[in-house]
Amino acid sequence: MINDQKTATKVLEDNKKQQIKHVAIFASGAGSNAKKIIERFENSTRVKIDLIVCNKPGAGVLQIAEAANIQTLIIGKKVFSDTGYLDELKNYAIDFIILAGFLWKIPSALINAYPWKIINIHPALLPSYGGKGMYGNAVHEAVLLAKEKQSGITVHYVDDKYDHGRIIFQKACEVVENETVESLAQKVHELEHEYYPKQIENLLDTLL
Numbered sequence: 001m002i003n004d005q006k007t008a009t010k011v012l013e014d015n016k017k018q019q020i021k022h023v024a025i026f027a028s029g030a031g032s033n034a035k036k037i038i039e040r041f042e043n044s045t046r047v048k049i050d051l052i053v054c055n056k057p058g059a060g061v062l063q064i065a066e067a068a069n070i071q072t073l074i075i076g077k078k079v080f081s082d083t084g085y086l087d088e089l090k091n092y093a094i095d096f097i098i099l100a101g102f103l104w105k106i107p108s109a110l111i112n113a114y115p116w117k118i119i120n121i122h123p124a125l126l127p128s129y130g131g132k133g134m135y136g137n138a139v140h141e142a143v144l145l146a147k148e149k150q151s152g153i154t155v156h157y158v159d160d161k162y163d164h165g166r167i168i169f170q171k172a173c174e175v176v177e178n179e180t181v182e183s184l185a186q187k188v189h190e191l192e193h194e195y196y197p198k199q200i201e202n203l204l205d206t207l208l
């Protein structure tokens with residue numbers, strides 16, 4: 001009996017080890033977060049970054065994808081809103097989606113197809129300083145204008161509202177006197193690079 005249990009546990013563990021999670025990163029900017037995520041999983045036997053989805057031809061992230069030999073999909077707004085490019089994602093057997101600097105609202109076609117399997121990173125401590133139009137320097141400007149003593153990053157699930165889904169992780173940084181938009185942006189980016197890949201790995205571990 002004990003032996004049977006041991007065997008069953010071992011088989012389950014072996015199965016888990018063999019499962020590969022196929023991941024798409026949606027990014028339309030410079031792609032510094034995408035790069036860190038790609039690096040984190042480049043030698044992984046359990047997680048494969050198969051696809052970069054981008055709505056901006058010429059975005060920096062496309063060069064990062066090319067250098068890493070990752071396929072790219074350039075999307076248009078109308079088709080994205082209507083279908084979420086679900087067929088294309090299914091063709092790549094994508095089972096998890098990471099947003100890293102992707103500004104379009106995720107359509108319900110994708111939210112429904114990937115429940116609790118789409119995450120985003122926001123460059124502030126949600127629920128403050130989120131919502132439509134709150135991206136890039138606009139976020140840091142608002143934080144400084146409000147004389148906040150801290151800002152930071154938020155990793156969260158994606159739902160049908162901007163920057164709204166359940167929070168997974170937050171990390172704060174200090175806003176010092178004489179802080180500028182640029183210095184705060186840099187601090188926040190450093191936090192993102194340090195923590196987003198780790199959080200993704202933790203989350204995927206629980207799914208594997």
Ligand code: GRF
Nearest residue numbers: 029030031032033101122123
């Ligand atoms: C990051 O600051 C992230 O929080 C936000 O978009 C930015 C993307 O930066 N969602 P990068 O393209 O990864 O450098």
